[in-house]
Structure formats: C-alpha cells, structure tokens
Amino acid sequence: MAPALCANCMTERAVIKRPKNHAKLCKACFITVFEDEVHHTITSSQLFYPGEKVAIGASGGKDSTVLASVLKTLNERHGYGLELVLLSIDEGIKGYRDDSLETVKRNAVQYDMPLKVVGYDELYGWTMDQVVETIGKKGNCTYCGVFRRQALDRGAKMLGIKHVVTGHNADDVAETVLMNLLRGDLARLSRSTSIVTGDSRSEVKRSKPLKYSYEKEIVLYAHHKKLDYFSTECIYSPEAFRGSARGLIKQLERVRPTAILDIVRSGEDMARLVPGESSSSCACRGQNTGAFASAEDDIGGCGSQNGRTAGNEMAVMDKQLRDNEAHEGLETDVAKTMAESKQRGHGQQVKLGLRSENGAPHGVTRQILGNCKRCGYMSSQEICQACMLLEGLNKNRAKIQI
C-alpha cells in the first residue's frame, strides 16, 4: 500500500494524524496548521494591539514553552508588533524549581526574549521555605496557592506590563467546564471559559491564546519543532473534581476526537446563559463569589488549585449537599418557593443562589468586585486574601524577632 499523502499539501508523506480531527498531515503542514489556528484565535479574539508589551507566564513546561515559541513565530510572521517577555515565578522552595527555571533560562536565549524571574520574597517578602519555617508544614499549601494566583499579575505589574498570557490549553478549559458542572458552580463556569480574564478594573489582563489547542497537539508541536521543555510529573495531585473530569474527557476524546472543543464551545455558550452574566452591558457582575475567582483561579495548570482542598473534595461536597437536603425538610424557604413558581412560569429564573467556595449556599450573591486597598489586586473584600495572609505572617515575624 502506498503511504498516505498529506491531506493538506498532497505531496509529502503524511506522518501525523491530528488528534483534533484525525486529518493526516505531513510534519511541515501540521506545524503551519497549528500556528495558523493560534493566529486565528488571536485575531478573532483581538487579543493584542500593536506595540503591546506582553508577558508570557513561563513555567518551563510544554504548554508555556510552545506558547512562547508560537508567539515569537507569529509575531514575526504577521507583524503583531508585540514586545514579548518571559515571566517566571519562583516560590522559593529549595530544589523544587531549579530544573524548570534552568529550562526557562535556556528558552530565553533560544527565543531571544528577556526573562524576568520574580520570587515570592520579592513579591510578598516571604519565600515558601520561610513560610513553612513559620507556620509549619501543615496548611502552608493555602499560602502557596493564594500567593501563586496573584504572583503573575504582581510580577507583570513590577515590569510595567499590563497583559499576561498563559499556556492553558483546550483540555484544561474543557476540564474546567465539566468540573464546574459537576460541582454546580455556574459563576466559575462562566468566567473560566472566556479567553480573556480580568476586566477594566484589574490592572493586568490575562489571556490564553492556546485555549483552542489540544494538549496532544501541543506535545506534537513541541516534539516536531524540537522544543526544549521540562517534562516532569506534576507533583501536585489534582483535586477530586478535576481528576474526575479529566478521566471523563479522555474517554470522550476517544469516542469523538472533537469532544474537547465541543465541550469548550458548550461552556462558552452556557456562560452566556448564566443569569446575570449573559449581557455584557451589565456592569454589576453580581455573581462573583470571591476575590480571586475573577482572575484565573479555576483553570488547571500546575499547582493553581493546590491547597484549596484535600483529595476528598467530592465526598465533602456530597456530604454537605446531603446535609442541606436533610435541613430542607425542616424549613420553608419562602423566597425559593416563589422563585420556583416563577421559574415554572417563565422557564427561566433570574436570581441565583450560588455556592461559594466554603459552601454557604445562599450567602454571597451580590458581591461587588473592587480592589484590595493594600495591593490593588481585584478583591471583593477591602483587603485581599493574600494581604490578609501576609498580615498574619508579618505579625508572627515581628514576634519572633522580639
């Protein structure tokens, strides 16, 4: 049997079966097609403006390495006029980041981009090693997680950059969509699907140009372009909901390769159906449940969820829901009954009682998103979570020094 020819150029031998749609392509065509699609995403979502200074959140892993490589290529090919900078975060855990930071340093040379490594010590005055020294090994994950969520934004601010791009891919987004359906969090579902996060209020905008790229294609791209990335087993074990969603997605992808993008599409469409979030003209943003939710908290990626939950998240939530059910019989929720009868009439319901992170079912439906008084980061509280944690840490330090 003659070898199959590339479906695109019809001349070269096809060596790649695209995970996205099973099209058979040659190496060169695959690389072009992959880049073209990212270009399509960038232009159709109008991610950048000419002359924009953009920081690439670089971990040394495959996603951010491919992102840096593709952005450099496209920037030159299509004349975006972007000023690209690599931005890495060092948590300050001895030995943990060494290898990946070395990779990023090599990338900086390979792609001829300036690299800025910001440490937790610079951003917060504390390395993780110091935090552990102060509060012990228990519970320090909370600190690391909270700090990490803001680190890229704070780092970009230090560099005077207003736009951070991250390497989140289609698999990550699809995972988040299913995960938020499973845990019943429409507000997060709505936010996590948008390609750009952070609105006019936030000083740093975040976007994910690889949002529609399959993880498998990112790996293929990195392989065929012989990119230098640091591949390691992520030490963080995914929380139960994400792990569960991830397994499900893998199975769905096997049945229908386009399923990942179909989930992303569904997620985007459903985001527009979330009451209160559907019209962009509404500035109240009534559904924001927490200070950090508005940024990037929900998308996968190494460690971003770390410390929030132990592995038994699903069991905890199940129990909590069950308790709610048990209590339901004991009280009459007048507002709910009204809302229900209204819903039956109209087929829609306007207000939502959303579950916040710590489970208060009807508590915070109308949080006004503002900025932290100390650091200016988006927060629904006067002082953001990171600054609160820092305050506690600093009090402790003062005592120790005395």
Add this chain to the structure above:
Amino acid sequence: MEEEKPTEGPLTKPCVKCRAQEATLESRTHAVCRNCFTKFIAGKCIKQIGLLGKETRHPQSTAGGPPNTTRRYLLGLSLGVSSTVLLHLLNENIEFQLAKGRNAPFELRVVHIDNAILHKPQTIFSPTQQALSRLVRRYPRFQFQCIPLSSVLTDLDLTSLPLPPGTSQSIRTLLTTLPTAASREDILRLLTRQALISLARTQHCQALLLGHSTTALAELTLAETAKGRGYALPWLINDGPAPSHPDDEEEEEEVVVVTNGAGNDKPSLLIYHPLRDALRKELVTYARLIDPPLTELAVTGADGHQNGAPAVVSHRDLTIEEVMDRYFAEVEENYPSVVANVARTTGKLVRAGEEARGGGEGGGERCGLCGMPLDEIGDERWRGELGLGTGIKTADGQGRLCYGCERSTAG
C-alpha cells in the same frame, strides 16, 4: 416479596421514618422500611405531577367555571426502568384519586417510539412488542401506541443535511450515512424526542411526560455538553414549555391553551420530568419492590442504561451516552448528591432564543434537524478553531444546522 408486618417486640433496626417496621433498605443514608421507601419515591413523583397540574389548569376553570376539558398528558415510554416506573406511579395516582371518589386527575396516553429503524420491521414476537403487551395487560386503563419513528416525522426537512446526492431523503438514509455509533445515537435520540413532542401536539396533549431520573438528567447535561449542545441544554433539562415549532403558530390554534405565564397566550406544550428528584438506582430498587416487580416489564437495555456492562468494545462503537452512563453509575454510587446537584445547577441556566420565540421579529432561526434555536454568534469563527477552514461544507440549502447537529452529521 413478602409483606412486612409490624413485628412484635423490639426491632433490631427500626425504620428511621415510621419507627414501626424493620429497616431493610437504605434511602439517602437513612435506614428505612420497604413501605417508607416506596412512599418516598411516589412522593417525589406526585409532587411534580401536582406542580404540573397547577400549570395545566384550564384558563376558564380558574375563572370559577367547571373545567370543560380534562388534562391530557402523553407519556414517552422507552420501556426502560425509569419510564416504566413512571407509568406505574401515574396509574397508582389515578387509582388513588378514583378510590377517593374523585375524577381521574388526567387522561394519559402512552407512546413508545419504535426507533429500531435500521433493523427489520418489528414482529409481534419482538421483545418490544411483548413488553408492550405485558404493559397493556397490567395497565388496561391507558391507551398504548407503538409508533415507528419514520411515520411520525414525515415532514422533517432534510434539506439541510449532508445527504449524498441521489439517495432518498429519508431518516433511514440519514442514519445509515452517519459515520459513527456516537453520531447515530445522538441523532436518533433527538429525532425520538422530536417525534414525541410532535405526537403530543397532534394528539392535543398539554404535557409530555418523560421518565428521566436525576441521574439521567445529569448524564444528559454532560453528554449534551460533550456534543457541543450546551446552548440547548436549558431546553432539554428543565421542565417547561417545549420549543415552539414554526408551523404550530398557524395550525394549532384550537389546541387546549396553556398560558406559559410569559404574558403571551400562545398555545404551548409543556415537557415535564416527574422523576427528576429520584436517582436511577432508587428507581431500580423501587421497580424490584413493587409486587409483581416492574423489572419484569421493562425491556432491559431499551433505554440504553440497563446494559449489564457489555464487554469492552472498540471505542469506535461506543456512544457518548454510554460513556456518561458508565461514569455516572460510579458517581451515583459514591456521591449521589453530587449527581442531583448537576441537574439542579443546569436548571438555573436561562433558555436562549426564548425572546425570539415570543418576539415576533421574524424569530430566531432554528436548527433544521433538532429544532433548537440556532446560536447566531460565532459559528464561522468556530470553523477556524476546529481547523475546518471556511465554507468546506456550508449547506447552501434553506435549512441550517446548529453546532451540535453539524458535529454529529459530520462525524
């Protein structure tokens, strides 16, 4: 199954609800007796039926006059456990009312859509026919119909579909040309649903009842999401008016009018899932507890959920529904409340395209296959994201397909 009688002396494990009988079952972490369990399930159903009853009250009867029409509902019977349980509960409800000397609260028509369209015509000996005749004997009160899918959707517009030229424009052709089992199952389910809606309309029913359990609704939520049909989810999961059909507005004026509360008095068919608060495993238990058991009446596998875990087949032959079925069987076992929460959450989404329905400004365009409102935004952009290139297979016919149907018909 022997009847449990109040036992003498102290119980080893009393039912937490009645305290009078031995608990033999577990219901949502409570140890309960058989009686309390069946009551619990029946209660879940009756509550929904009561809500529906209020919605379908004839407008005139609210003005004080006697109701001049009885409510008429259509039950979509898949012959799976859930819809069979629903049939049983509805029969029980009517018997209960009659025993109290009241009128029957509603008239029920039972329809099984025969969608074995790719197989040989049904004979009288087929499992489906046998199951139906068993049900006819057990529930003589109701009128049963078994209707082939193709004979319901005769006016289905297939022009928007990528059928090979020269072939007969039939549902059968459509199904045989679909590339994968996943696509066939998806389209078949859509068409079956449409057939039921269409029948409910032509038979002047006020509501279509479907047997979906909480678990089935959660599966449906995630399956439709995975098929790119997130946009249509609120129409599929929630109880409420069925999406209107363009033709209805002219033809069906004399249909019993149900005001949908939105201010316009257009006739509309309601779709209800009376078992939406019961888990599938609870319904299976319930079916076993009824005497004689309902499990003998249901055709196992008919609704695609009772397949006793077939040996691992090629992924090519798996459907998205099967993947979800397996997934949720596990979640339901360990985290039942999480399952319930999925359906509840989706219920909060707003129905898109509804404005277009009542608006009269030409209305929103609808998918030529599933009849759901088309998502106007971004289909072209998505071609780019999918790597399809532009206009590879844009149907230039009159009909357009929604994203989900396009994915399914393309494979």
